[in-house]
Amino acid sequence: MAKEVKFLQGNEAVCEGALYAGCTFYAGYPITPSTEVAEILAARLPKVGGRFVQMEDEIAAMAATLGGSIAGRKSLTATSGPGMSLKMENLGYGYLTEVPCVIVNVMRGGPSTGLPTGPGQSDIMQAKWGTHGDHPAVALTPSTVQEQLEETVRAFNISEKYRIPVILLTDEIIGHMREAVNMPEPGDLEVVDRKRPTCDPKDYLPYKPEADGVAPMADFGSGYRYHITGLNHLEDGFPSNDGKLAQADEIRQEKKITDHYDEIVVVDEMDTDDAEILVFAFGSTARSAKEAIKMARAEGIKVGLFRPLTIWPFPDKHLQKYKNKVKRIIVPEMNLGMAILEVKRVMEGTVPSIEGINQIDSEPITTITILNKIKEGK
Amino acid sequence: MAYDYAKYLRAGKIPHIWCPGCGYGIIMKSIIRAVDGLGMNKDDLVFTSGIGCASRLPGYIDANTLHTTHGRSLGFATGVKMAKPELNVIALGGDGDMTAIGGNHFIHACRRNIDITCLVFNNYIYGMTGGQYSPTTPKAARATTSPYGNSDNQFDIAQLAIGAGASFVARSTTYHAVPMEKLIKQAIEHKGFSVVEIIAGCPTGYGRKNKLASPAGMIEWQKANSVNKVQWDKMTAEEQAGKFPIGVLHQEEKPEFIEAYDANVGLS
Amino acid sequence: MAKAEKIEIYVNLCKGCEICVELCPVDALEMKDFKAAVKDLDKCIACMQCELRCPDFAIEVYKQ
Numbered sequence: 001m002a003k004e005v006k007f008l009q010g011n012e013a014v015c016e017g018a019l020y021a022g023c024t025f026y027a028g029y030p031i032t033p034s035t036e037v038a039e040i041l042a043a044r045l046p047k048v049g050g051r052f053v054q055m056e057d058e059i060a061a062m063a064a065t066l067g068g069s070i071a072g073r074k075s076l077t078a079t080s081g082p083g084m085s086l087k088m089e090n091l092g093y094g095y096l097t098e099v100p101c102v103i104v105n106v107m108r109g110g111p112s113t114g115l116p117t118g119p120g121q122s123d124i125m126q127a128k129w130g131t132h133g134d135h136p137a138v139a140l141t142p143s144t145v146q147e148q149l150e151e152t153v154r155a156f157n158i159s160e161k162y163r164i165p166v167i168l169l170t171d172e173i174i175g176h177m178r179e180a181v182n183m184p185e186p187g188d189l190e191v192v193d194r195k196r197p198t199c200d201p202k203d204y205l206p207y208k209p210e211a212d213g214v215a216p217m218a219d220f221g222s223g224y225r226y227h228i229t230g231l232n233h234l235e236d237g238f239p240s241n242d243g244k245l246a247q248a249d250e251i252r253q254e255k256k257i258t259d260h261y262d263e264i265v266v267v268d269e270m271d272t273d274d275a276e277i278l279v280f281a282f283g284s285t286a287r288s289a290k291e292a293i294k295m296a297r298a299e300g301i302k303v304g305l306f307r308p309l310t311i312w313p314f315p316d317k318h319l320q321k322y323k324n325k326v327k328r329i330i331v332p333e334m335n336l337g338m339a340i341l342e343v344k345r346v347m348e349g350t351v352p353s354i355e356g357i358n359q360i361d362s363e364p365i366t367t368i369t370i371l372n373k374i375k376e377g378k
Numbered sequence: 379m380a381y382d383y384a385k386y387l388r389a390g391k392i393p394h395i396w397c398p399g400c401g402y403g404i405i406m407k408s409i410i411r412a413v414d415g416l417g418m419n420k421d422d423l424v425f426t427s428g429i430g431c432a433s434r435l436p437g438y439i440d441a442n443t444l445h446t447t448h449g450r451s452l453g454f455a456t457g458v459k460m461a462k463p464e465l466n467v468i469a470l471g472g473d474g475d476m477t478a479i480g481g482n483h484f485i486h487a488c489r490r491n492i493d494i495t496c497l498v499f500n501n502y503i504y505g506m507t508g509g510q511y512s513p514t515t516p517k518a519a520r521a522t523t524s525p526y527g528n529s530d531n532q533f534d535i536a537q538l539a540i541g542a543g544a545s546f547v548a549r550s551t552t553y554h555a556v557p558m559e560k561l562i563k564q565a566i567e568h569k570g571f572s573v574v575e576i577i578a579g580c581p582t583g584y585g586r587k588n589k590l591a592s593p594a595g596m597i598e599w600q601k602a603n604s605v606n607k608v609q610w611d612k613m614t615a616e617e618q619a620g621k622f623p624i625g626v627l628h629q630e631e632k633p634e635f636i637e638a639y640d641a642n643v644g645l646s
Numbered sequence: 647m648a649k650a651e652k653i654e655i656y657v658n659l660c661k662g663c664e665i666c667v668e669l670c671p672v673d674a675l676e677m678k679d680f681k682a683a684v685k686d687l688d689k690c691i692a693c694m695q696c697e698l699r700c701p702d703f704a705i706e707v708y709k710q
Binding site for chain 2: 025027046049051053055056057059060061062063064065066067068069070071072073075089090093219220221222223225226227228229230231238239
């Protein structure tokens with residue numbers, strides 16, 4: 001039987017993905033261009049036994065999202081620009097306390113109120129470095145409405161599996177675009193639930209990692225009484241001032257992500273086998289890049305697309321294959337040069353030219369702009 | 379037979395971090411007696427807190443305990459309660475945590491009337507950071523950041539809660555350890571958002587700078603300046619000056635948030 | 647008048663704040679080496695005020 005096909009808006013597809021993944025709690029605050037996620041889930045969540053709450057601000061929304069997850073529900077919040085800045089405080093709490101949840105950031109122009117109704121990709125570095133302190137980060141960058149759905153499911157899976165808040169880093173173009181989506185049926189996509197303890201409650205250590213670096217997480221109210229704190233803590237969850245142990249735990253948290261690079265990092269590589277030029281593009285910009293590459297190929301130019309669906313952790317291992325191989329890397333992005341810094345870091349001077357296409361005028365980077373850059377030769 | 383506090387305390391966590399003479403230990407004991415008196419199951423009991431001296435309390439209690447970010451405990455508490463309404467959620471914090479950095483969350487939790495018990499420990503000062511003036515520091519009082527005396531105006535936390543829509547609001551002091559216990563019980567039993575403001579002494583951060591250095595002196599001060607609500611209502615404005623009412627200050631029945639939500643969306 | 651059989655003071659928990667000594671209505675307690683101590687058990691009327699107001703779980707009064 002043919003799969004159901006729906007014509008969905010990008011933000012709507014995020015909701016479909018969240019519901020598919022088993023999300024039953026949403027706490028948010030209205031902000032353009034992410035508001036449809038809240039509006040749709042306000043209507044849909046009660047139908048699956050879930051609850052929705054509009055909090056007084058983004059800070060409280062992030063707090064409530066974490067609280068919902070601590071009590072055992074897969075929880076989501078969505079925001080944009082200034083809202084993401086406000087979420088940073090409690091996002092850091094989510095990292096340190098290892099509470100799974102998904103944060104959708106529909107990127108717009110900035111800083112501050114910026115260009116609220118236009119697209120941007122300027123939150124790339126915020127997604128990794130936005131909150132204070134060292135921590136692992138996972139951020140996914142879908143390019144299509146289909147991927148909005150599927151990457152939302154994957155965001156929940158990663159968050160549940162590794163006990164970490166995961167950012168779905170999309171943008172206004174994909175968030176508001178409408179495309180046909182093949183609706184997955186139950187079982188089509190993997191759905192992961194967090195590990196919960198099975199030991200005697202008196203033996204439970206909420207931060208004692210298993211072999212995968214992740215500790216089972218008990219729901220509040222499930223008989224496992226334990227303490228969660230934003231202070232550095234020991235395996236038993238209680239605070240400690242021991243700097244050496246704090247450092248060891250922070251490193252363990254970084255490792256639980258870096259050790260699982262192969263499971264977490266997904267990159268779409270197109271026409272890269274013989275490529276002399278690589279276009280590194282993500283999110284909506286990758287759509288223009290893909291077309292530009294097809295047009296350039298038609299003219300006989302050996303150019304390929306490197307499209308990360310996981311931007312954090314940065315796809316170092318995938319990109320390293322092109323060291324001493326490609327002559328140019330072009331990095332189009334709707335910011336003044338962020339991902340390009342990471343590309344340069346990874347390539348360590350092995351690529352003669354790494355060039356950015358940078359635009360923050362609230363307009364998408366067009367196929368022609370990218371094609372012209374490819375043909376520029378340099 | 380002395381009172382068995384150990385039943386609700388985590389083994390090996392006492393002595394607590396609070397300074398000699400800090401009133402927060404007195405409040406913790408009243409909370410334990412209240413919870414015990416109601417026969418509450420520890421597995422269903424959640425304490426959330428923000429940052430500050432008061433917010434260290436949950437770490438000592440054998441329950442589901444969540445020590446969150448500064449001022450945000452009510453946001454976390456709201457998430458926990460909405461995810462599992464069957465849990466009893468007590469959110470607590472100090473005057474700075476709840477009414478300065480957490481002020482927005484506080485008034486909106488009152489407005490929402492979600493079934494959470496909110497205990498505000500008011501010692502008129504930021505204790506953890508060493509004695510800076512807070513939203514409740516009295517006019518002209520000395521703090522490390524008001525070396526010439528406080529110029530700022532004060533929140534009346536209980537009135538703030540009433541104005542914002544909390545459906546149960548009470549005030550007590552550490553002098554009134556037993557009445558405090560009873561008010562906390564009432565607050566927990568009340569369906570809706572309940573607030574108990576508890577006046578406590580901070581001998582280290584507040585008392586030393588304001589000629590109230592003795593912990594016992596601060597407790598005597600609470601006794602001398604607090605007036606039972608029934609009596610308070612009979613006093614003239616002149617008689618009330620410089621004093622504050624204690625007891626149940628406001629109580630009303632109105633729809634609780636999650637019950638109203640569930641009824642609206644067809645979940646109940 | 648109620649009487650106390652025993653007043654237990656846990657010196658390891660006592661922080662020496664003197665609340666119990668100062669608020670005792672019958673002068674049954676005193677400070678000794680910066681810690682609370684029983685001065686005169688016979689005076690104690692088991693009003694429990696010291697136990698209730700000890701912030702540190704350091705005093706237990708056992709009524710007769």
